[in-house]
Amino acid sequence: MTSNRKLMVMPGDGIGPEVINETLRLVDWLAKHRSLNFDIIERDVGGKSYDLHGTPLTDEALADALGCDAVLFGAVGGPQYDDLDFEVKPERGLLTLRKELDLFANLRPAIVFPPLVEASSLKPDIVKGLDIMILRELTGGVYFAEPRGIEALPDGTKKGYDTNLYTTPEIERIGRVAFDLSRKRNGKVTSVEKANVMLSGVLWREVMTELHKNEGDDIKLEHMFADNCAMQLVRAPKQFDVIVCDNLFGDMLSDCAAMLTGSLGMLPSASLGAPNKDGLRKAMYEPVHGSAPDITGKGIANPLAQVLSFTMMLRYSFDHSEEADLIEDAVSDALSSGARTPDLGGGSKKVSTSEMMDLVMKSMNQNSV
Ligand code: NAD
Ligand code: IPM
Ligand code: MN
DSSP states (O other): OOOOEEEEEEETTTHHHHHHHHHHHHHHHHHHHHHHOOEEEEOOOOOHHHHSSSSOHHHOOOOHTTTTTTEEEEEEEOOOGGGGGGSSSSHOOOHHHHHHTTOOOEEEEEEOOGGGGGGGSSSSSHHHHHHEEEEEEEESSGGGGGGOOEEEEESSSSSEEOOOOHHHHHHHHHHHHHHHHHHHHTTTTEEETTTTTTTTHHHHHHHHHHHHHHOOOSSSEEEEHHHHHHHHHHGGGOOOOOOEOOOOHHHHHHHHHHHTTTEEEEOOEEEEOOOOOOOOOOOOEOOOOOOTTTTTTOOOOOOHHHHHHHHHHHHHOOOOOHHHHHHHHHHHHHHHHTOOOOOGSSSSEEEEEHHHHHHHHHHHHHOOO
């Protein structure tokens, strides 16, 4: 008998707990109907952790996360924390987890579910059938590089600065993930930087070109400047298969890609580390969206980005693609029924967070008999 999978759940702030609670209904369902069992531990993170423990991530919570097979993460942040010192802001809890677990590869798939073609702010023929993968480098670049600071200048003004920095191995390891992903998809990688103005971008392009020559001649590699990529994403997104880019460009391009799918509330993500000698890797699964303070407590958050992050976990950490398919089909059924949380617009029936999940669970029950 295999031992239970150890799952760390970190709901966080704002709508994080709302969408996590609904997603955990899937854990109960899988235990009951599929004998697929998870041992769950829950820990505070972000503003909630700061309020209770004075830090957005305690050492104990970090150690517990390191000891789990996967982390399911909600969202952190909120306006009440805006004036906190930089080092104790809620977002720092998330960034520390990414860094300490060495989750360098962030997979952000943008897939348009057929019933949501009309929900996109773009014309239907531009987004219909869209299935692209944004691969964001997650532990380097301007998010972490030193030096950074705010310093006083002699004239009484200040300077604020950050550093963007990538090394050859950092670029190579994310490039390899891009090539591997595209081999299981349509065999095309678009590497995105601004080599026209940034030296870190010049190195990025050089390393990707060399890696392609040595390890990726079965893949079509193209290079694109990040500003053009943002434009191309809304002009003709289906030209892309895998987009690979640095931490900051990946943050921005993935929010942009979210609107192709109908809502930021639809975009999941998987943050993966390198496999160890047994082939196991650290992993965290989190929606691309944030804590959505404007709708917190109203019961109207779209739970599907969190649900789809859970299905990514079933696929990438636990090799349970059959159950992932079942849940994704149920999401599709729920949307086909015309149900829409308010962020999606359209449809024939406005639903709450829990009503959307009721429909997903109903479809799973029907489809699994
Ligand atoms: P946000 O993603 O929280 O919200 C942007 C807009 O999208 C809002 O109008 C919100 O209502 C809507 N939205 C987001 N998710 C939704 C969902 N599931 N259902 C329906 N509508 C949804 O971004 P923001 O407002 O710029 O940031 C708010 C806070 O969240 C900030 O503190 C920010 O730092 C933090 N944040 C956290 C994460 C994370 O934890 N991974 C990601 C992004 C932002
Ligand atoms: C995301 C978020 C985070 C980021 C913040 C909350 C640190 O915007 O996951 O996209 O910038 O990476
Ligand atoms: Mn973001």
